[in-house]
Amino acid sequence: MSNDKEWKRKLLRDMVVIRTFEETADKLTLRGKVAGGMHNSSGQEAVAVGTMSALDPKDVIATTHRSHHHTLAKGMDPKLVMAELFAKATGCSKGRGASMHLADVDNGNFGGNGIVGAGVGIAMGAAMGIKQLGHKKVSVGFVGDGGMNTGRTWEAINMAVVNKLPFICLVDNNQYAVETFIDRVTGGRDIAKRGAGFGLPSFTIDGQDVLKVNRYVKEARDRALAGEGPTLINALTYRYYGHNVGEKGQYRTQEEIADWRDNRDPIDRFSAQLISEGLLSQDEYVALHAEVTAQINAAVEFAEQSPYPDLSTIYEDVDSGLLGAKS
């Protein structure tokens, strides 16, 4: 029970870390600190934290252009993420990738991606590697609602099904692709039904409910480890900000945004639940926020203080150089 309390408080904290990170990074981006902009995931925290809390730290993920939340939830120090956004040499990708290309492959984060749909394939491939080497792990490929219309996504899902790979396709379904509403471009409008057609257990769930996401991912993981193959989880969620920093657009109403923010915010919901369950006091919640804010401020400080990549390094690590080595 005390374990459960700690665990739930950790989930809440992880979501607050993401939210605080994103809102901080958003402002810094508007101030020109993040070259190329960033894709804010505020509102989608429960999908990331619900998923990652159901995984083993050694499980694999691969993700999308919108990946701060996944990356932080997967356990990366916010310092390394912020430094990467700043394109600093101390960032997780040495400043080469910035916001879209966060990775820590050795710790199971196979990276964000500038190409819609590509992460699903890479995660599926990792699942093939896991199965090949006989390991007891799973691999999760994140993809947006928009990415469910790229053909490669379905090729990857099919490959996972026929090879019974330990794979989970996690649709971070925020209902918009840039400014395009899902229903306008998604034949059938029901992503889980598409999944069922490809022969894998497929569920549409409330992505604002961190425990629900956790439970579905856990069950999917158990099936995968039991050799039963992949699962598709279509998690309904919402992003509060524009597609990229600073973007507004007329493609959705302020009422719609307010509705999601006010009535379904995953952090508000979960903190209220913990408080009502007596697992957290209001004071503790305030303290948590303060603590997280300090942590994120330290990350900003770290990023600010860090050096940019040395320009001499731009030639490095393109290939191993070993192929041409005369033995």
Added chain:
Amino acid sequence: MSNDKEWKRKLLRDMVVIRTFEETADKLTLRGKVAGGMHNSSGQEAVAVGTMSALDPKDVIATTHRSHHHTLAKGMDPKLVMAELFAKATGCSKGRGASMHLADVDNGNFGGNGIVGAGVGIAMGAAMGIKQLGHKKVSVGFVGDGGMNTGRTWEAINMAVVNKLPFICLVDNNQYAVETFIDRVTGGRDIAKRGAGFGLPSFTIDGQDVLKVNRYVKEARDRALAGEGPTLINALTYRYYGHNVGEKGQYRTQEEIADWRDNRDPIDRFSAQLISEGLLSQDEYVALHAEVTAQINAAVEFAEQSPYPDLSTIYEDVDSGLLGAKS
């Protein structure tokens, strides 16, 4: 009624033309007359003839590497097809395409394709063109069971659904992709269920029943013309010969082949039906075969007598040359 009789006899004749053409071409290929080989569709005639008989001659099709049956059913003179197989200048593609690249774009045949899945996209694009220009036509994209695992096929289907295009995806499902049995590589194993997931009416039908194919395509065409969008038809069929000429392989049993040939042959079934319905006499059927054989022999003769492309033409028709024209 006499119309119906003529119409049904025409369906039968069209199937016999295909079968006779294929069996003749197969032997000629084994004798080295068809460079690069050919993909024999014997056994799949009802899919082609059932579909084409439900279309208007001006409707559009695009097809696959296995396209003799579609091309002949669409109305191309066997002479032009045979000459193309022989890579003769008189062939429908001037000898440039041989077996895989039969086309007659101006008459609605947007071509065979060396690339699995590509024809579906082209046919979908034609449907977009039809809708764009406000014409009352449909476009049919043929694809094999194997092609239903290429991502592009699903991209095209989705594009057709969300734009309500006058499009029919016709799966010539002979259950094998080269030597690979459909169930081994097709997640969910049910192509119509996949289609349903993408939001279009999807049907699995007996592809050996020419009238059934005709009926489903006709209904799909009516829906398309009524502005209701695309349909997927998964027609179960079988190819009697190897993937390419001369190939045998151990991937299926002789019993399986014999079962399809002896018990479900589309021509045998339909001719027996016409005879039992009194629409055709045994003598007439024999005569029909003789007539068709003569026609195909004439096609071979035409192909044999035709010249090869002049080598000086290899530079021609790569582009219009108009872009660089100083006006």
Added chain:
Amino acid sequence: MSTQTETTRNTLPSYSEAFQQGVREEMYRNESIFILGTDLIERGGHFAQVRGIAQEFGLERVKDSPISEAAMVASGIGAGMYGCHPIIDLNFIDFSLGAMDEIINQAAKIRFMFGKPVPLVIRATSGVALGGAHHCNSLEVLFAHTPGLSVAVPSRAYDVKGLIKTALRAPDPVIFLMHKKLSGVRGEVGDENVLIPFGSAHTVQSGKDAAIITYGYTVVTAQKAAAKLAESGVSIEIIDLRTLYPLDEDAINETVKKFGRVVVADEAPLYGSITGDIASTATEENFKYLKGPIVRVGGIRAPISAHPQSAEAAIPTVESMINAVKKVLAY
């Protein structure tokens, strides 16, 4: 006509607006032109390249697409064969990698295989800028190398408008590459009757001592290098190819003959870039006029970093252009 409206605004159109203008004018002339891509209707495309066109011509002529690059290009091919003249807007050229079969195997080859033209413009932004490795591919050679494709690489508003108008009047598949860093650059454009033929290079500036042959954003870098060199009395001619296929071989040959000292530059990774072909063919045809070898300048053999200075350092700089010119001047 829209041209009038633009002109009376009394501010020159940007590179992106020049595209809008050219497309609009052609859409009035030819009802079969339509545009398909992501986020075109409300947003007007990621670089505002079609802003307002949906509102002006209606949703039948400007269509938002699912994120399905293969199906987008296939739409363009099928509709083009059927009788339309589609513009497929791929947003970033990097995303064309998801439609390469449609582009290289289908669009490019159909005319040859079936004797049927495929009028089709594939528009995308290109070039090295922000965004990192997945948004900064320089893929020019992939297209230029493919028989059946033509490739436009305009460097200024005037050429954008004149070239897109030409593209929309010829029944060929055209890859139309607009450099991100030029999107907002304003400049004169021609009136509705100005069409620029493909394969006609533009002399950006005449010079006396040596020439730089280039295209796209590298024209700007070349101009900066030339300006610096001018300070020390060196006079550089700059040739903007404007299209990579057809290529203005006459202009290249004349330039090589005139100077014998030539630099060819672009920002694609040097090895295997189209500059290799330009230099080697020009050398083969004009060897005796060369005072020394043609010098090539290009990108390094590495993906492009999201760190802006690293990205800039990976492609031709004013400095590396000056060095190359000095090399040919030293012959």
Added chain:
Amino acid sequence: MSTQTETTRNTLPSYSEAFQQGVREEMYRNESIFILGTDLIERGGHFAQVRGIAQEFGLERVKDSPISEAAMVASGIGAGMYGCHPIIDLNFIDFSLGAMDEIINQAAKIRFMFGKPVPLVIRATSGVALGGAHHCNSLEVLFAHTPGLSVAVPSRAYDVKGLIKTALRAPDPVIFLMHKKLSGVRGEVGDENVLIPFGSAHTVQSGKDAAIITYGYTVVTAQKAAAKLAESGVSIEIIDLRTLYPLDEDAINETVKKFGRVVVADEAPLYGSITGDIASTATEENFKYLKGPIVRVGGIRAPISAHPQSAEAAIPTVESMINAVKKVLAY
């Protein structure tokens, strides 16, 4: 060991069998190697390149795939990053066009972006032969141009085996192109310890008067041309590059210096082919040694026809090679 078995057969292995041998030997050494592609298990691949391997190593090491080229390559990338060394068999290289993003944006760039190697071999048959436009693309420059990719283009059994063994020991994505017309050609192969480094050209024959630098099937055409020329006393050196990246620049520079009369040839459409880079770089570095310009021979700017003679006429012939050599001899 399998090598023994092959040798005692007392007939030399074919080009395809050399691939089988190399792969088998490496599969014994490295358990993480697996092969994924269409029709590999029963059929052994369309060119018998993996025949018998599934039977020998089991279905976990040789997997049949759906027709999903993007997912095949993605499998190889993810599994490679995870710790395997996958061989993705794409059958014909033409089909790689359906996996170009995976190859160019992902496999090639991951090491640079994330500091993680992607050990991965993408094997395919290539080259102009039968089958027409969709089965005869020469895409070498697309891969060679891409930073992060290496490209092998062996012309004989010995090199197939030695190069695939090297590829399977280095943690890099390698495009391994086997020419269709060479599949059945038999020849010596090295024993299990013979690894051929990439970037090491092979002197097919030494000569005195001029050199042809080439690779793949064009080596055979060059040999035929050289034999004809030998009849009239002309002695030609032939350099087989064996890999297009890394490129054996030393061998190229030496050859240019030695002869000053050089032909560079391959069968890709000439404009934008990798020969442009080879010739222009060699010219830039060795200008003063050149007696005249390097002459390039390549394919015409057109898709490849299914009519065999038309296809042959579209690529370098013995005659066009002889003409090119005569051109450089005339300097």
